[in-house]
Amino acid sequence: MYAESRAGQAEVPWDVPAPSAHLRALDLPAGEGRRALVVGCGPGRDAEYLAGLGYRVTAFDISATAIDLARERHPGTTVDYLVADLLDPPADWRHAFDLVLESNNIQALPAPIRAAAIPAVGAFVAPGGTLIVLAAATTRIDSAGDGPPWPLTRVEIDAFAADGLRPASVDLVDATGTTLPTRWRAVFTR
Template structure:
């Protein structure tokens, strides 16, 4: 992905500077802050929910009542609002205070609880606390070995009997410098933390670009 008029994407520019400074996550706040000032673009800030999430819900994967959901790296809130609209009692968190503030401002009457938190050090009381955990295209924005730590922290957030849904770009061997850094099959498998079993792992073609592949993986907590 390139920026306007072939310019380097803002994500690439800011991530490179942040990584060079030894801060693998600081660029998220910089990106949202610059976007708020009109100096950058957030490529995933679109009005509709993730297509793979919407298809998953449409195909009947969502069942039960009084469900709780956690959206990892919620950004401006598109997926969190979608899940809330399906009846989930939804929490959305992001490491960027500006992203959380943007979501609250954009949806002032929303039932979603938007909060600042870090996947690398999630609140202990969240452990085993959510019937649905959505990890959508966030871990792929982290380099290794930080990404390995982030992956290990996702599964334990799922409540017994709950579901983990992972959406991510799939590594193809011809990937460009990140972010994103597309995930390998081994990395997808690693989401199956102790107590989680695989319900299904799909590698799908992106309709907008046949050269891009995407993972949709579903896990269930025992």
Template sequence: MTASAADARRLAAASLAAGDPTGWFEQLYAQARDGQAEVPWDVAAPSAHLRALDLPAGDGRRALVVGCGPGRDAEHLAALGYAVTAFDISATAIDLARGRHPSSSVDYVVADLLDPPVAWRHGFDLVLESNNVQALPADIRARAITVPGTFVAPGGLLIVLAAATSRVDSDGSGPPWPLTRAEVDAFASDGLRPISITQVDAAGTTLPTRWQALFTR
């Protein structure tokens, strides 16, 4: 296990024990800002699995990035021509994203996936959920899975990228807690239907099998 993964698991365990399943995200970003921890997903390049989708030009269509962190995927979509809103539950993560991309067209906002703005309902042509739900424990995961689809406009696209369960840590610890096929299928809620659900190779990573799922309304 890398040091950054250990930091995330240490803070997640403490947060879960305190009955706060999402508070560790802010703690992790705040400690990383102060040089006391590392964020394991804070890497320079946009997600390789997002780039592999070879999305068409956005042409000003609205996109929403769930749990955007430092903004690498949000900036990728903006570069494709989407009008991007990107949110994170961590205010420190949003400050980091804004600081790293001071001239960005992305609207970075603090918001909670489990209590999103009502105005976002059916409001986006493209919604990206990448690796967020897999960081949530079972007792709130089922609820969280139903939310990203509510953001998708008629004719829009939901992209779900997540670790799959074909290989998990031997002790079952997390985060991440890889998603089952049934959990991925459950993203097809609120009138969405699946376009494709596949497992893709991510050789060389800690969890080398991943879901790539596309849904539309």
């Protein structure tokens, strides 16, 4: 989709100029040089926001075009933008980041891939670190239906609490007036 967008043949609906309002609503501490990872960073708006808070940010996307776009939009950035696969990440990323942000990526994956992706995200969080998950929410038992996105169920959100991660807060957030009006804002700690 990013390549089609660059060619003027598509519009990326999530490519907006401001960082996620749900991320900005969190009371994040100053980064003070701690390491942060942004999963599926797209054009980099959330990664740049975290860098602005003082985090040393690594941001990745499976789309090389998205990474090129992030680098073009943020010349001189301190963010390390990389092409990487969530399901086959660099080995040295395991338990390596003080803050991990997963915003709206898992909801775009079909159920079988999502089942593997959820624990992969949590594996990036260092001891004492924090995982933030922002996603569309459903109160149904399953997330079947037309998609993507496929809003995450409570069971799927709770599945992030694995491998030593514990929920600090799991909230349903009202996002009335948006395409997906009910959202998860979940924070886990290791």
